[in-house]
Structure formats: C-alpha cells, structure tokens
Amino acid sequence: MTMPCLQVERPVQLFTLRNLRDMRVTVSEHGAALVSWWAPDRYGRMADVLLGYPGDDGYARNDACLGAVVERTSRVNEALAGAAPRLHARHWRGELVDGGAGLRLRPAAADHADGAAAWSPGSALVEVCYRLADDGSLSIEVQALALAPAVLGLGSHACFNLNGGRADVRDHMLQIDADCYLEALGGAGDHAGDGGSGTGWREAAVSGTPFDFRRPAAIGPRLRWPHDQIGRAGGFDHCYRVGAAPGMGTGGEGGAGGVVGRPLRQVATIHDPGSGRSLQVLTTEAGLRFYSGNRLGGVAGRGAKPYAPHAGFCLEAGALRTHGGCVQAAGVLLRAGEVYRQATVYRLSLQA
C-alpha cells in the first residue's frame, strides 16, 4: 500500500509528557503511538519500559502497531486468538492541554481520505487524550461521537517490557482479575458474527487452564502448559472478561451495551522481580486482551537485534458487547449522535 499524499501543514511531531518522578512519556502523531516511557527501577535507574522503533519512520508504517491506538472490530475474526490489530488512523494531530500535563490527539483530516486505513473514521469523531500524573499513572481517555451508526473497538497496543529490554517478559509475574476468557473456536475460516450462533469464539472459564491468572504467576511457565489455545496462537493473545462477575447467564446490558461509562477499576497487575517495576492496569472496559508478544519475532526495534517472540507484552483494554450476560462481540455499537467514552490507566510503581 502506498501512502496517499498528506495535506498537512506541519511535519509530524513528537510530544513528551513529564512528571515529578522523572518519568517521561513520548507520543508520536503517527498512529497516536506511545513511543517511550522512561521510568526508574528499584535503584532509581531509568529505562524505557515500552517497545518501539528506532526512528519516527518506523511509526509511519508501524506494521506491528507498537504503542498505537488500534481498532479491533471489522469483518474478520478480530476476537480470535492470534489476530493482529490494525491502526485506528495513521496520522493524528496532537495538542498539549492542561498546561502541558496532557496531550489530546485527533485523526488528521487527511486520514479520512485514506481509504485503506480509514475503514470507519468517517463515521465517528474520535479523540484520544494522554495524561501523565505524578503518581506514575498514564491515563488514556478515548472519546468518540458517532456521526452515523458505527462499530468501534478502540484500544491501546502499548507493548511493555518492565525490565527495559534486558530480558524478555517470560519472568514477569502477571495477575488478571478474570474468571473467563474468550476461547477461539475452529479454524481460521470462522467468522465472528454479531450474535449468530456461528461466532468464532466462546466464553470459557479460566480455572484449570494456563489462562488462570487470578493469582500472580510467571508468564513463561504458562506458555509451556499443555493447552491447545496456547499452541494455536503461539502464546497468549486472548481477550479476558474482566471486572464484576456477571453471574453467568443473568443480567447484563442490552444489545448496544457499554456506551454508558462504567467506573474505572483495577483489572490486572504485572510485576518484574528483576527491576522491581510493577504495572497496574485500570479500565472502564469489560475486555482485557493479554498478548504475550508472539508475533514480535523479527520486528526491527530499538535494540541491537530485532525483537524475539515474547520481547514484550500488551494488556489492551477494550469494549465488549454483551447480551443476556454473554459476550456477543468486541467493540461498541453506536447510533448516530451517541457518545462513547473509554478510560484506561497504566500505573507504574515500584514494589519492594
């Protein structure tokens, strides 16, 4: 795909947010991507806890969607294990807000003409706001106003490695507050439907499987537990249903559910014993996709060598449509004029 000529008035910019803990978060207008997040370890040494490309041209293409605002709904099996996300929009325009404490980005006007990438931006006005707080919280707030009926499955594909890349993430200790996850069904030909019986996934209980992270466990050994879902995706690339227990088969929102904001709550924690860094994930959303970096092999990142599989992980929050307490599809369905808000917070701290 060749890129269309962009009618932009100024070159693409990088923005940096800072806090009192000497943290620095850099965001590119390419893909609204999180480029780097410098944070101290147990001994005060700074390192970048995000995977990324050596230069901004990497973000212009961003085939691996590193750090970018991504989209998870379309015709193909978005919720299936192993499916790669796509960029929501290639080019964004950013402006600092709140006296430099926050950064607001909107897809650049030129992007709407980009037929290949613009699969839906025309039908909703989307803006993303990054804020870095002094307690080490990076909040990502997404707001969308539907101009026409639209399906949106927005999330942040920030790819972390809490040890700053000294080793892969298999020794990270992960904990996810979820009793169920979405298990992929059948072969690659299955389609994820909107409510039909032939959906490409099924809600499955985590108990007795490698997906059970209700108590903290290292990722590496779980990759070795015998389980066909792990084998199929080459690791974890599955969506968990997080938050309040739905009480199987009862309650739940209506078909278009999830538009009304839920409260922000903690859904996952991941800790790297080596550096002492911990990452808490809080979100308003019902879905949390855990990706163990299975497709990172060969991606030319900032290190001396290309990334290897499991060089990083993503904990990507996103909307799930439920009906009668059961997950129907990824993303939210918006009627014209409806507003959707999503907030996800990544909080970096030190443990012992």
Added chain:
Amino acid sequence: MTSKTHRIALLFNANKIFDREVITGIADYLSSTRTQWDLFLEEDFRLRLSGIEKWQGDGIIADFDDPTVAAALESCTAPLVAVGGSYEDAADYPAGVPYVATDNFKLIKLAYETLIEAGLRNFALFSLPEARENRWAQEREKAFAALMRRDRMAPAIFRGQCTRAPTWDEAVQEQIEWLRSLPKPVGIVAVTDARARQLLQACTLAGIAVPEQVALIGIDNDPLARVLTRIPMSSVIQGAQEMGRTAAHLLDQMLHGVRLAGTRILVPPSGINVLASSRHEAPKHPHVMRARHFIRQYACQGIRTDQVADYVGISRSSLESYFRQELGCSVHDEILRFRLDTATAILERGDCNLADVALKCGFTSSQYMHSVFKRELGCSPRGYQERMLKGRPKEQRQEQHCDDDAMLAG
C-alpha cells in the same frame, strides 16, 4: 462434566517451607477447578516411602530433590509428575518423567543482579557441603560460577560445614575466617535463608557490619529465618506455588490420557524481598558505618546517642560532626528514621495495637510515635496504615496472613 475421584499421593516433606508452598499451589489448583482428588499425605507431613511401590493410587506428585524418593519411584507405573531443582546438564533430569523445576540459575541471577545494582563489586557464594539431598546447592554453585565467568571474575564459593551441634563453634570460626578473607565490601548470596542466617550471625560475632561490609541475600524468603535475625534479611522468593499449580495441571492432563513424558517446565523466581541486609550504600566514614551498624541492631531497644558514641569509641560531639558531614543528619535522626521504618513495616502488615508497635520500635510512648509520624510522614500511624492497606491489592494481604500462619506452624 463430572469425572471420577482420583487418589493422588503427594510425596513431600511438608515441614520445609518450599515443599509447603508447592503443596499450597497444588491445593490452589484443585480449589480453582472441579477436579476431585483424594490426597494421600503423611499425617505428620514427614516423608515415608515404605511400600509406596505397592500403593494402589491413580497418580503421584513427588519431590525428586530427594534421591531416595526418585529411587523408590523408579519402577512406579502410576502417572507421576516430578518436582525439584533445575539442572545445568540435561542428562541429570530423570528420564521419561514430566518434571517441574525451580530455575536455579535464575534464582542466583536475580540475587546476584540485585547485589550489583546495590553498588557492590565483589561477590561470593555461601553454599553447603556436597550431599545427595542437596544437589540443588551444587546447581546454584554452577550457576554462580557461570555468572562470575561471564563477568570475568573468579568465583568465590565457600561450602563450610553442615550444621551439627558438636562442630558448631568450629563451623562458625571457619565462616568468620572466610568472611575476613574476602575483599570488602562484598555481596554474598547464600543458597538458602538458613545458610544466610548463619552467616549473618557470624558477621555479628565478628563485628562485621551488614550491609556496609557484607551485603547478604538468601533464597526461600522463609519467615522463620526472618524473625530469627536482627537485621532484616533480603531473600529471593521461589515460584514454588506456581510449581505446585503446574505440577497439578500436568498430572490432571495425564489422568485424562495426555502423554507428557518429556515435558520439562522451569519456573522462575516469583520475586525478591529486598530488606536491610542487602541495602548496601556507598561507603561512609568507618565511624559512621560502625555507628549505623549499632543503630540498626539496637534502635528498637530505645538506645540513646551517647550509647552509640560509646560503642564507636569516640566522643558524642565528634560522632555528631561525622554524622552531619556524611549523612546530613544527627545521630538521633538516624535512630528515629530506623524506628520509623520498623514501625511502618509493622503497620503495613495489618491489624495491630499502636501501643505495642511503639514499644516494639523503641518509641517511649505511642504519643511520641504519633508526633514523629505527623512530623515525618504528615499523617498519624493509623492514617498511614489505612493508606497502605487501601492501596494494596487484596491478594498480597492474604499472602501476608499465610506467611504468618506458616510461621506459627513452623
């Protein structure tokens, strides 16, 4: 889906913290699933093997660090999952048995890298005399030697004597001689917390300051070893619970007909508890180091500045001027800081009586402790406690309780 109840034997010595944690992991797996197992465990948690080969059960999870267990199960035909330490040489693993291992290399590497990051440049390992029961200790030596070679240093490894009452004094003397022979400051990794505790005691006897001269890290994060030492001891936490969950999952799969003979899963450490024994800092004036060594040990017993000066052997005023110069605070400030640290650590653990905490930490009264909290932390002791407990996930608090339980039982 209902399945029949299986009879499973757990062959562990559950008097050891590591084995207990593995069993906890197995129980955790069972309680999270609908798997029904009748567990066979010796009543007094001791390991007896007589007749195990004749036992009519459906499956076994066994501690293969004990060579007699491995030998007794040689001709066992029931589904079997082995749990033990990792080996550098793949040929050392038992053939044809699925094996869940604690990653000895990563345990040592985590301890070693923590010492490097604490600013140390000399390193040593305190191991155990070679025995059939502690092949893991030799594996940890190999890991340490490999890391030293990688970083172009000569590995300093001391095995010492095994712990026996008649030779105790001699063993301690040897440890002291070894400690004195090492270039200082030195970071020492001990192969277990029990070993680390002995060395800490030897340091105290020999008047060697921890962590200024010798920084120390153990393995196991054993609460018993922690309460027996005056200087809070750093320790690497093994992923033993996850090993238990993994072993249970493997056996569960085998009982459903999955063949896993060659499966080997290495579990990395689940964390490190960094406490005072490894918090090495840039060297200070010897008088200051000596004073802080004394303060660390006795701050909670209500010592005063002149007692510290007496211990160091200089006048109170010159000690004060050294403190001002090197640390920018008074001797009294340093004592208070240590008391405050101890108090916050107790409060973070949960429910407690404030008067007891004040007494335990060397404050003359709970009112005085209150005023120190207000001044230094801007909140009351209770306020501090509420803030800490609220900010922490539920999980951790529960584990803390488990620790306490294990301590009482042990």
